[in-house]
Amino acid sequence: MTNWEECLTEAGCRITASRRAVAQVLLDISAPISPQELFELGTLIHPKLGLVTVYRTLALLESLGLVRRIHRDDGCHAYLSSSPGHRHALVCRRCGQAVEFRGGDDLETLARRVEATTGFQVDDHLLQLAGLCPGCQDR
Amino acid sequence: MTNWEECLTEAGCRITASRRAVAQVLLDISAPISPQELFELGTLIHPKLGLVTVYRTLALLESLGLVRRIHRDDGCHAYLSSSPGHRHALVCRRCGQAVEFRGGDDLETLARRVEATTGFQVDDHLLQLAGLCPGCQDR
DNA sequence: GTTAATGCAAATTCTTTGCACTGCT
DNA sequence: AGCAGTGCAAAGAATTTGCATTAAC
Numbered sequence: 500m501t502n503w504e505e506c507l508t509e510a511g512c513r514i515t516a517s518r519r520a521v522a523q524v525l526l527d528i529s530a531p532i533s534p535q536e537l538f539e540l541g542t543l544i545h546p547k548l549g550l551v552t553v554y555r556t557l558a559l560l561e562s563l564g565l566v567r568r569i570h571r572d573d574g575c576h577a578y579l580s581s582s583p584g585h586r587h588a589l590v591c592r593r594c595g596q597a598v599e600f601r602g603g604d605d606l607e608t609l610a611r612r613v614e615a616t617t618g619f620q621v622d623d624h625l626l627q628l629a630g631l632c633p634g635c636q637d638r
Numbered sequence: 639m640t641n642w643e644e645c646l647t648e649a650g651c652r653i654t655a656s657r658r659a660v661a662q663v664l665l666d667i668s669a670p671i672s673p674q675e676l677f678e679l680g681t682l683i684h685p686k687l688g689l690v691t692v693y694r695t696l697a698l699l700e701s702l703g704l705v706r707r708i709h710r711d712d713g714c715h716a717y718l719s720s721s722p723g724h725r726h727a728l729v730c731r732r733c734g735q736a737v738e739f740r741g742g743d744d745l746e747t748l749a750r751r752v753e754a755t756t757g758f759q760v761d762d763h764l765l766q767l768a769g770l771c772p773g774c775q776d777r
Numbered sequence: 778g779t780t781a782a783t784g785c786a787a788a789t790t791c792t793t794t795g796c797a798c799t800g801c802t
Numbered sequence: 803a804g805c806a807g808t809g810c811a812a813a814g815a816a817t818t819t820g821c822a823t824t825a826a827c
Contacts, residue, residue: 513781513826534817549784554817570709570764576816589758598756605748613739613767619728621769625709628752630760652801652806673792688809693792715791 500526500565500580510563520545521556522580530595531569531577531588570627591632602626639665639704639719649702659684660695661719669734670708670716670727709766730771741765 500506503522504514520541525532528540538553557578560566567581569588579588579597586599602624610621639645642661643653659680664671667679673696677689696717699705706720708727718727718736725738741763749760 511781515782515826517783547784551785551818552783555782589752589756589760591758592762598758600752600755603748603751605744605751609742609744609748610767612742612744613728614769616739617728617737618772619730619737619767619769620775621728621767623731623768625764625766625768627764628749628758628760629762629764630753630758633757636759650806654801654807656808674790686809690793690810691808694807 500560500582503560503563503565506563506565507559512559516545517541517548517552518556518559520548521553522560525560525566525578525580529580530597531571531579531590533571533577537578587626587628589628589630591635592629593631593635596632596634598632600628639699639721642699642702642704645702645704646698651698655684656680656687656691657695659687660692661699664699664705664717664719668719669736670710670718670729672710672716676717726765726767728767728769730774731768732770732774735771735773737771739767 500522507514507518521537523544524537524540532540534550534553534557537557538548538550541548541553557566561568561578565581567579567588569577569579569590571577571590581588582599586601588597588599590597606624606626610624613619614621639661646653646657660676662683663676663679671679673689673692676696677687677692680687680692696705700707700717704720706718706725706727708716708718708729710716710729720727721738725740727736727738729736745763745765749763752758753760
């Protein structure tokens with residue numbers, strides 16, 4: 500979501516201080532973050548920020564594909580800034596740092612195999628990997 | 639979770655009417671189901687069933703690996719009866735029917751590739767497929 | 778100047794907890 | 803009989819909605 504301002508403008512939405520705060524937090528911390536946490540960090544940037552606006556902004560960004568909703572171990576609702584296109588998240592179990600990667604052929608192969616086995620027609624998938632990032636592997 | 643009674647007994651838990659109702663609903667409907675829905679269907683079998691018990695029973699079954707918590711499009715918290723071992727869910731977009739499948743080598747290949755690209759050490763994954771089941775493909 | 782966006786408070790929904798009672802084993 | 807399990811009611815979180823005010827364009 501590098502050029503989120505452009506995306507919002509194209510969608511006919513306004514660039515406001517609240518939205519800037521939310522976007523900045525999402526970009527600064529490249530880890531999945533809950534609405535509550537985002538609110539707390541966002542308040543440091545824009546003290547008037549309200550939790551309600553965080554929810555609304557996340558919904559907006561998600562509908563534009565700028566943010567992805569993902570699973571976190573301690574619950575369900577965390578958001579991660581994302582690039583457009585179909586990517587997947589890889590989250591570090593220890594520090595929460597996250598990166599994105601593209602699916603590739605392996606996933607296609609797997610989908611075709613499952614189609615053959617089950618008779619289903621597979622047309623969407625949700626994939627999330629977890630592990631240790633380079634910095635966290637030594638400890 | 640075909641022999642859930644045995645699993646519960648081994649774990650030192652009792653077989654009760656409430657647990658039977660929850661288990662029966664989970665086995666009958668092989669689709670992801672929310673606690674609320676499960677409560678409504680369960681009440682038909684065992685009218686005294688309470689929503690609280692549904693939550694508690696789901697938590698118990700999940701801790702024994704008899705039930706899997708999965709993502710559903712309309713929210714996050716749905717449960718699916720599952721076999722032991724590491725399997726993944728394939729859910730029909732139209733009727734909700736779900737089946738399980740094993741990961742296989744493709745997923746391993748993908749994980750190794752992502753490790754090489756990112757430097758992460760990948761040790762866990764969450765994969766869910768969606769599509770149309772054989773019965774829903776014609777319409 | 779218009780109208781989208783905000784933030785507060787209140788409403789709803791979802792989930793957990795405390796506690797006396799019930800019913801497996 | 804003894805204690806795990808239950809269900810109610812109430813507490814606590816998480817999320818959404820109504821509405822007057824603010825600020826982007």
